[in-house]
Amino acid sequence: MSRIGVFVCHCGENISRTVDVEQVAKAAGEIPGVAYSCDYKYMCSDPGQTLLKKAVAEHKLDGVLVAACSPRMHEKTFRKAAEAAGLNPYLCEMANIREHCSWVHEDRDMATAKAKDIVKLMVERVRKGKSLAPITVPVTKRALVIGGGIAGIQAALDVADAGHHVIMVERDPSIGGHMAQLSETFPTLDCSQCIMTPKMVDVANHPNITLYTYSEIEKVEGYIGNFQVTVKHKARSVDESKCTGCGVCMTKCPKKKIPNEFDQGHGMRPAIYVPFPQAVPNTPVIDRENCTMFQSGKCGVCAKVCGPGAVDYEQKDTFTVEDVGAIVVATGFKLYTIDRKPEGSPIQGYGEFGYGTIPDIIDGMTFERLASASGPTGGKILRPSDGKEPKQVVFIQCVGSRAREKGISYCSKVCCMYTAKHTMLYHHKVHDGQAYVFFMDARTPGKGYDEFWRRAVEEEEAVYIRGMVSRMYQRGDKIVVMGSDIQVGTQVEIEADLVVLATAVQPQDGADLLAQKLGISYDKYNFYSEAHAKLKPVECATAGIYLAGACQGPKDIPDTVSQASAAAAKVMTLFAKDKLERDPVVAKVNEKYCVGCFACKKVCAYGAIEEKEIRDRQGNLVKKVAYVNPGVCGGCGTCQATCPSKSIELDGYTDEQIMAMIEAL
């Protein structure tokens, strides 16, 4: 006869509001085999845990059931308490009477009856439970950082400085990301390049960092502490080991009129190029789609002028497999465009702003490039259509953001501040110009942020107009902006020379595909999901994978750097131990009954099932059976449900336990 203890939690009022916890505890006490039952206001609190430990000792309990919240919330807490009381932690289970009962029901009597049932069946599971020992797995102390923007750079430098090897993978030819494109940064107006480029160089020179640019993640296998990542190195057509970065190829390339992506298409670059002069690495790449050699087979100028003979038209994509223990995902963001979107897309463009057909309506990043000393205009604010200096500039906030009808309901967080910054930059560069800003709310929480915005209004003479713009169209060489000032209560019309849109921050293209490779979750916008919005903001639900920067949601530079350092700290915590303890809830094969059909292998999402040969003493093959690698098994139970001969079982969720639970009902 077992001696089980049942502890029913009130969770303040979260449970007791709809469930009569005293009755549940009383009913539990009457189940055969339950030696002790009680209820308590906060079981997870220190006195609550003490109550549990005392009861285990006093009543000689051999199993514990805590009827409270979801095991995702507090299973660890109570298993630890049970372990401290001398029980095997896996003999402590939780009955979820909060998320599965009190939160979703209103009728007190029915909810109480349901809670009693949940407790009753979970008691059976505890009764049939077995002691388990945690599995230890080795930890590969190398980290992978995906993305070479400020988030990835910060995370990589922090982990590398702690003495661990880091592999950084960047999709573009250079690291630096969006921050390298910015002119000046709020709220201090320090030059972005000046604070960014030294960090980029640090990454390139760091003995603990291996940098792969122009590379992508092809495949991710394994689990926390033991990932195998296949990296695809796209053919650069330039041998990195030979190239000295002299730049002769770029000056001699006959094809020079290709819009430069780094300048938002407003500057020009040759077909063999580095995105910007401060690029890291300073090794050019051939844009094969625009290269005459690749398109027509005639040219080859760059190969001829290259002294070290680094240009290699025959180069192919290559692949390497990297063993890493932790992954930091820092893939960043892209900006929404007002263009017409494809049919059926959940996100819409702005027809009322001309769907991006008016050349002098630009986005914030383009304005950054115009204001940047290294930009296509050398830092002069000149409008794209005719190169004239605009005297009336209209800035519009919340374009795409907070526009449910356009498909994006979130706030992009950075636009209020960068628009204030833009008005200042404009005022500094065009003294007789006037900046207008149409806005709904000025959201400027952050150290020194509100003061910065007020400075734009009070000292830099930006005219802020609370209200949105309904329509914009070209009239002569002006753009007519029709808006409203809801504070005055009138319509406003401005003939603008240039319009700058603060467009929404969106996840990078392909963010969903990468998430699928990594096995991490993402929201409906493709932003990656953290494990807990408040308490696990940098961890993914998938162990060993961490998030940094705007790939998780819109973020400014200070927040991004903070999160990147936090992710790095998490990686270092993981690397602080040589072995990692894993939950022993894994599948086990009964080799006696296994017929070797390997149906389990086909359904296993983790690739944990291997084929194992059983031989007799003479070495003759008797049969092949399935074997579960406990380090890889995710404990999902799919194999157990699939196995036709019932010879594979998940510890902690055995058929015996589940049948007992069903019978209890």
Add this chain to the structure above:
Amino acid sequence: MKNKLMHLSNETMNIGFVKKVEALSGSSVRRCFQCGKCSAGCPMSTFMEHPPNRVVRLLQLGQGQRILAGRSIWYCASCETCTTRCPNKVDLAAIMDALRKLSWDADGPSKESYVQLANRLFIENIRTYGRQYELRLGAAFNMKSGQFLKDLMLGPKLISKGKLKMFHSKNKNIAEIEGIFKRIEEMRKKGEAL
């Protein structure tokens, strides 16, 4: 005028006028972030077509003419509740004063209200008697505004309760008060006072 489409450009925004208001009032209009606290506490707000916050807003947009075309500034009682409570230290009462002065300078007495008439008679009364002689002020206001019988029946009640004196008593220091008026006139000529 109130709801007319507003064209904004360097030409249509009369920033010079705003600078004058700022100089006269000694208060910045750009500091205001339109929280609405001034209008929330203003006892006259319900009578104004532009409540106090909107007066500042129109100044921010260089739309002084829209304010002067209305009667808001003449309804301001100068109670200074707005100035006292403003979180941004915008001295709205002083701005209202400045606007009234600029309006007077530009267009003379407003046809919108009798406030200026009352103000002028009030001041003249003090200059003549050295203190307020309410009976005469009331009589003069009724005569000049053409509302001869306005509030006439209140007179006997106020007199019987001693709130209104039948006969004035001149201030002993009337000469010094005249000195104050003279000095202000001098300052006005030099542009040192409103």
